[in-house]
Amino acid sequence: MTLTLPRSLKLFAAALLLPIATASLHAQDWAKARLDASPRHHEYVPLKHGDRTVQAFVVYPEVKTKAPVVILIHEIFGLSDWAKEMADELAGQGFIVVAPDLLTGFGPNGGGSSAFASQDDAVKAVSGLDPAVVNADLDPAADYGKNLPAGNGKIASVGFCWGGGKSFAFAAHRKDLSAAFVFYGPGPSDVTTITAPVYGFYAGNDARIGATIPATTAAMKAAGKKYDPVTYEGAGHGFMRAGEDPNNTVPGNKTAREQGFTRLVTLIKEMKASSVAANASHNKTMAKKSEPAASCHDENATSEEKQSAAIM
DSSP states (O other), X not given: OOOOOOHXXXXXXXXXXXXXXXHHHTTTHHHHHHHHTOOSEEEEEEEEETTEEEEXXXXXXXXXXXXXXXXXXXOTTOSOHHHXXXXXXXXXTTOEEEEEOXXXXXXXXXXXXXXXXXXXXXXXXXXXXXXXXXXXXXHHHHHHHHTOTTEEEEEEXXXXXXXXXXXXXXXXXXXXXXXXXXXXXXXXXXXXXXXXXXXXXXXEEOHHHHXXXXXXXXXXXXXXXXXXXXXXXXXXXXXXXXXXXXXXXXXXHHHHHHHHHHHHHHHXXXXXXXXXXXXXXXXXXXXXXXXXXXXXXXXXXXXXXXXXXOOO
8 A cells, every 4th residue: 555645745755855955065064063072273275376266275283394395186076175184184283285186277166175066066067077178277376385475485285085085186297395194096107207206005904906906006116116015904984083973983094094184194294395396206104015006086086097998
């Protein structure tokens, strides 16, 4: 027997489901709350190059001395509340962080990440970005950071997921980086132009990414580049975000997030000037010796990269 609800009850049920649907669009409220509670100075800066202007979220640490500058490259979801909270947390460790919104001008009515009606819309937009435009947008972010009076001249890129692949690609494009940090992202097809040491952070439970690791390691070794990848067992793709999400149910994500963050901060503090780029390939093991991986969600990758990349 089929039960038919009166129209009034259907409307009532829909009203009950609305908050759930709305909540899915604001799944990072916890990140926004932490960001709003931060004592650090936040500002938005327009970065101009040619006829394009990119908005960047900039966070300053509360320190007495000049600080390294980190160029933070967001996930496939755009410059989300989590990406900004991550920038703030890194600033809390003594670094200036410049996080460009790479969706600037590509959103509805010429807006950026926050202009998209849904996460899916933002994902589609980020996936469609031209890699050349991404590097062109990251250049003024690096120039801005390098020339800040409060900066010490050292700059590094750090990216997550889609941004992890872009951090690796930026290292092949930009010659004055002191280091590049890649969280579960792929290497570029040509690594021969890389001058900075590259450090990888990968998840053990991410076979789609892990399957591409050997080729990237071999390419970096053949090119004589310093490459230091670590895999965190028990963690899944996106563990830096998932590991601090109050709704996380995977212990390995939290452990990897804590260990990965500690490693990242330590490496940034140990960075050398960009002219001192090591050329030895070198692997470390945290939970298990590993090699780096391919990214997610890059629909503009080369055919070689597409074979090794996977959508999260």
